[in-house]
Amino acid sequence: MDMSNVRKNKTAITDKWRHTTVKRILTNPIYIGKCVQNKTRKISYKSKRIIALSEDEYTITENHHEPIIDEITFNSVQKIFENHSNLKRGTDDPLLKSLLYCSHCHNKLYIVKKQDKYKDNVTIRRYVKCATASRKISNKTCYNQYINYKVLEQQVLDKISEVLEQYLNSTAFNDKKAIEKLVENSNTFAKLEKQDEQIKIEIDILSKKLKTLYSDRLNGIIEEQDYIEFSNSLVAQRKTLETTEKEIENEMKDFDIVEKNEMMRNEMKNLFRKVLNNKDYTKEILQQLVNKIEIDKDKNVFIHFAFKELNYCGGYINAE
Helix, strand or coil: CCCCCEEECCCCCCCCCCHHHHHHHHCCHHHHCCEEECCEEECCCCCCCEEECCHHHCEEECCCCCCCCCHHHHHHHHHHHHHHHHHHHCCCCCCCHHHEEECCCCCEEEEEEEEEEECCEEEEEEEEEEHHHHCCCCCCEEECCCEEHHHHHHHHHHHHHHHHHHHHCCHHHCHHHHHHHHHHHHHHHHHHHHHHHHHHHHHHHHHHHHHHHHHHHHCCCCCHHHHHHHHHHHHHHHHHHHHHHHHHHHHHHHHHHHHHHHHHHHHHHHHHHHHHHHCCCCHHHHHHHEEEEEECCCCEEEEEECCHHHHHHCCEEECC
16 A cells, blocks of 8 residues: 555554543643532433433532642633634635545544645645545544545546436336335235235234133033133134234235335435536535545545435546
């Protein structure tokens, strides 16, 4: 494997002191003498699962111990973090931002702005980079990537449209056959329902006969030997009917699942057609259609669709 473009960030210090570790220390009120408890709780004593509580449910003890730093310094640091967070939220929000991942380290790809100057003209462009390779402090290594975001976005949207159109026009999505299959399933389901009702009636009749037979034995109307013989026969018949009843009900469940899948398939079809007609790719629509988009060091782009049918149509492009 060619490692010439790999960014190596791990050192003996960075392996222990990561940016998340430092931030956790700088935002922990324990260093100003506060003790914060009741941050989590178990769902129940029977379960090991733990959930995080909201801040208003925390138990905070002031002046619990001697502070290491003064409160003014601590609050100043929190203000810096808050301002930085607001600054990040105020930036523009590209369509593919939450979907981009590196094929090698599986970390997020992030989007940066760069000023490209040619003579007296300055153009601001956005580029996609690997978060792992770009970090100064990281315990992972990865490849540097530098991909023009505008070009990438257009290529991805064009590919999504192409795949949707290919699937809707394929024989796999034949409306006439889908309707015929739905009608066939409905008729079969109705027959199964009728059989199930009849079997339930027959089981009820056998149960009543067994009760009557037992009563006749108690009253001395029939002999013990006759009771055992008749009883065994009725129980065997009832058991056979109960087995058939279970098989029919399982078959009915399968048809129910098929019908629900068909309804979902129709909803999926409507979504695809709406997207193709309007070509209005919002973040919400993209997140419905796509699970993630992976890019490797050679700028090969792999679109992982949320619907397996679309993945069969393919989702590969090259962002050169």
